[in-house]
Amino acid sequence: MNHTSETHAALPIIDVSALITDSSAEALQTVADRIRNACRAHGFFYVSGHGVDSALIQRLEMLSRRFFALDEQEKMRWRMALGGRAWRGYFPLGGELTSGRPDWKEGLYLGTELADDHPLVLAATPVHGRNLFPDVPAFREAILQYMEAVTTLGQALMRGIALSLELPANYFESRYTADPLILFRIFNYPSQDVPKDMDVQWGVGEHTDYGLLTILLQDQIGGLQVKTPGGWTDATPVPNTFICNIGDMLERMTGGWYRSTAHRVVRNTSGTDRLSFPLFFDPNYFSRVHPIEGLPHVPDADDSASRWDKENVHAFNGIYGDYLLNKVSKVFPQLRQEVL
Ligand SMILES: O=C(O)CCC(=O)C(=O)O
């Protein structure tokens, strides 16, 4: 892996504190301009000054390591098949496919905690429900607090993205994210050889994310790579930052003015396990995602020919939940048969 400093210099680090505290119009404009430049150039940027408590982050990392250190058999007590339609729980190494190939990672699928008697759960709405919290003391509290803190950050970042598009700050919140769909994953990329008979190449294969904005915490190991016009660039770990990237729905809303940028994770050969924590800040499950009026026209908005999945996100018609389910059922084909 390449850990040289010039590689992450390609992706900007934006101090977003003005979006979180009361700030002057001028300070907000400065952040909005930086976000616009980053979204137009890369679709990826780091955020600092994000306001998420570093002690909480450390606690979450420590407890996650404790969980992944358990025996495989023990971890399977919280396997995804037991999460039913909520799509929650643990999946083992090689258990998730990207573009039809197993990824070399294991993980825990989480999301907004909804009780069994919540109307959406009673209605058997996919990806809504209870989490399968592993039996690691204090893990549940750390996960819930982290999801809440990063969801608050997501709302702030979406205000910045709205301003970057010269829209009212509450544009996304008032239309799509008053009750956002929050899915959260904790991944472990073990530094472990792949058996000879397995067709594995990547930690995670090339893909784009599906929703609005992904907010990723990663440890110090590295391995995330971003597709740029000039080739693949390392998203090198930078302490005390999150990495943000645009999802398909924001590309769709902006008519391709902002793109959902492809990325992948190299197989971890560092000798130490790598943890990452993507939180997907997405439109409400039932929302229909419409193009924003008044943005510059992008003639080649349909980029399906060069996309990893060959799909045209601008042609999609339906609720966000349908778009999402179509994607997740490809990464867990076995589970689709069991629970959907
Ligand atoms: O682990 C990472 O660094 C990225 C994971 C990712 O791209 C995803 O979960 O969508």
Ligand SMILES: [Fe+2]
């Ligand atoms: Fe991703």
